Amino acid sequence: MSQNHNIYTKVWILDTDNLKQEVINGLNNGMVNVYDGVVYWAKQSGNKGIIQHLPFKEIAIDKTDDVMSLAKSIQGLEATTLGVVGLSTCIILGALIIQTQYLSSKIDKLQETIDTVSVDVHSQNIIYYMDKISSYFGAIESARIFLLDKSIKEEIKDIATSLLASIACKRNELFSFLDNILSVAHVVSPKHYELIVDFVHLVLDILPKAIYIEKELYARVDKINAAEFIFQESRAHYARLLNMYKSWCNQQYKDAINGKLPQSYATAFLQREEKVDNLFKSKENTLLLFSPNQNNT
Amino acid sequence: MTIKYREDPDLNFLMSCENDDLNTLATYLIKDKDGKSRFSEELSNDPTYKYCNGNYQKAWQQIAGELQLFGGDTLANTIRGHGVLYKDILCDVCDKLKVNYNRKQETSQIESYLLQKIISDSWEKMEESERKELLNTIGVDGNLVGAAALGGVIGAIKLGGFAAYKTSALIANTIAKLVIGKGLKFAANAALMRGIAVLAGPIGIAIGAFMALPSITGVAYRVTIPCVIHIAYMRQKLINKERF
Numbered sequence A: 001m002s003q004n005h006n007i008y009t010k011v012w013i014l015d016t017d018n019l020k021q022e023v024i025n026g027l028n029n030g031m032v033n034v035y036d037g038v039v040y041w042a043k044q045s046g047n048k049g050i051i052q053h054l055p056f057k058e059i060a061i062d063k064t065d066d067v068m069s070l071a072k073s074i075q076g077l078e079a080t081t082l083g084v085v086g087l088s089t090c091i092i093l094g095a096l097i098i099q100t101q102y103l104s105s106k107i108d109k110l111q112e113t114i115d116t117v118s119v120d121v122h123s124q125n126i127i128y129y130m131d132k133i134s135s136y137f138g139a140i141e142s143a144r145i146f147l148l149d150k151s152i153k154e155e156i157k158d159i160a161t162s163l164l165a166s167i168a169c170k171r172n173e174l175f176s177f178l179d180n181i182l183s184v185a186h187v188v189s190p191k192h193y194e195l196i197v198d199f200v201h202l203v204l205d206i207l208p209k210a211i212y213i214e215k216e217l218y219a220r221v222d223k224i225n226a227a228e229f230i231f232q233e234s235r236a237h238y239a240r241l242l243n244m245y246k247s248w249c250n251q252q253y254k255d256a257i258n259g260k261l262p263q264s265y266a267t268a269f270l271q272r273e274e275k276v277d278n279l280f281k282s283k284e285n286t287l288l289l290f291s292p293n294q295n296n297t
Numbered sequence B: 001m002t003i004k005y006r007e008d009p010d011l012n013f014l015m016s017c018e019n020d021d022l023n024t025l026a027t028y029l030i031k032d033k034d035g036k037s038r039f040s041e042e043l044s045n046d047p048t049y050k051y052c053n054g055n056y057q058k059a060w061q062q063i064a065g066e067l068q069l070f071g072g073d074t075l076a077n078t079i080r081g082h083g084v085l086y087k088d089i090l091c092d093v094c095d096k097l098k099v100n101y102n103r104k105q106e107t108s109q110i111e112s113y114l115l116q117k118i119i120s121d122s123w124e125k126m127e128e129s130e131r132k133e134l135l136n137t138i139g140v141d142g143n144l145v146g147a148a149a150l151g152g153v154i155g156a157i158k159l160g161g162f163a164a165y166k167t168s169a170l171i172a173n174t175i176a177k178l179v180i181g182k183g184l185k186f187a188a189n190a191a192l193m194r195g196i197a198v199l200a201g202p203i204g205i206a207i208g209a210f211m212a213l214p215s216i217t218g219v220a221y222r223v224t225i226p227c228v229i230h231i232a233y234m235r236q237k238l239i240n241k242e243r244f
Helices: A002-007 A021-029 A067-077 A082-099 A102-120 A124-147 A150-185 A190-220 A224-258 A263-271 A273-280 A283-288 B012-016 B019-030 B056-071 B074-080 B086-096 B107-124 B128-138 B146-159 B161-180 B190-212 B219-239
Strands: A008-014 A032-035 A038-041 A050-053 A056-062
Touching (some): A008 A082, A021 A032, A021 A038, A032 A190, A032 A224, A067 A082, A082 A102, A082 A124, A082 A190, A082 A283, A124 A150, A150 A190, A150 A224, A190 A224, A224 B219, A263 B012, B012 B056, B019 B056, B019 B161, B019 B219, B056 B086, B056 B219, B086 B107, B086 B219, B107 B146, B107 B161, B107 B190, B128 B146, B128 B161, B146 B161, B161 B219, B190 B219
Antiparallel strands (some): A008 A056, A038 A050
8 A cells, every 4th residue: 555655646637538629629620728737718719718727637646657658648648539630649748747856857857957056167157057957946846836737827927927937037137148058168178078978968858848837827816918928938948059069969960970060979978879869859848839820829 | 809999089980880880890800702701800809899799889899990990001010919090091081182272171071071072083984874964963953064064072071061971871881782792771762772872883983993992902992992981971870860
């Protein structure tokens, strides 16, 4: 019994059997938006207001599984209409990220990398930004905790607004930093090169989860338009960053093959080849940045 | 017997190569032209290679290490405990084949000179129709004739990119057929396949002439020449695709 208690945890997931037909149609043609478990008409639909509060049901999950396979297996249990598969998985995945320790453990891992970079890279500007990044992901973890309980919604409105303002500033700082950090990767020592590549990789892997949580908190405190605006802006910026990282990785790869990259850098990069590939193919991140009306934005 | 790999900036990329390509490279090192095991090879007894179960990516260091050993003198290898760097092997091959190059240049550049030399020598052995096919295969203006046409081919290889990859594929495939009796596996590419079929003859004659030179009849050159050409092909293959 106690063993079950350790392994399993209960989470709320989407009950697709009880979705309204209007919601299903709206999801298929991009006429709705979903925030914090509520389906709203999208601007381009010509309608306004709420269509449905998404029906949820409680299930027990195995904490030891990774969230993507959990989301898939849960989604597989649902008799999901074809058109809502993407959203269904996205909502389940989002629920898992908010309700489990998944994000916390990723942030802990990132914090370890940040600490190592701060200690090893004796560059004042890098340390300054590392501090900002710690603070950004700390704020995201606070936002996640606020999202755990809907009943405190009214009480947290003021705090959440201030937290969201702080997250927005820190997010922009983080984006700027990521824009620039890769340009210094080749001028640092091989060890710092590895640290920087690992750091950028981890941040790019966690950012979609952070963007998702930020959007959900805006929606929780009834700032629906801001949620949509921030979400669309952030996912566009993230896509640009990811593309930039992809170009950089492709160039590093070619230089490593060509022998243009110094040996220790080349070995370090090639050893990370599979991990880098997994980031670009991450279904988890694609789903979290899924937008029902993304073709219209 | 365990093969030691000496860290080599020009061979580290083997860790990213496909199994089929590594298998071909290993076959050059292990088997002779008649399919018999080479007397001096150690790779087939290396535990990592022996038990990799066809997953040659696991044994890339052993394959690379064996090539380094073939490139070095046996006594010197024994004293050092490892072989020589790939660039030394490449330059040694280029010296023997009278390739015009500069040792200080990048390895991929020297490999390009080697490919240019093989194509130039093959050009002499080609019929006019075969020359046109070569121009067509690597994407050079088919209206060029004579020295201008050869200049176009060499220029395209020098520029790198897909022309250099296709040239390396033509040559590597021909040498694979000559040495191990079967060609390489390629992703479907109609122009390349047609070129391979038409040009195997003249390229094969040129390579055959190299291999028959009295100065390179030693076992090591019979191993290192195909290996170097195959490695040049593997490098071009990886350089010419967006990995991510």
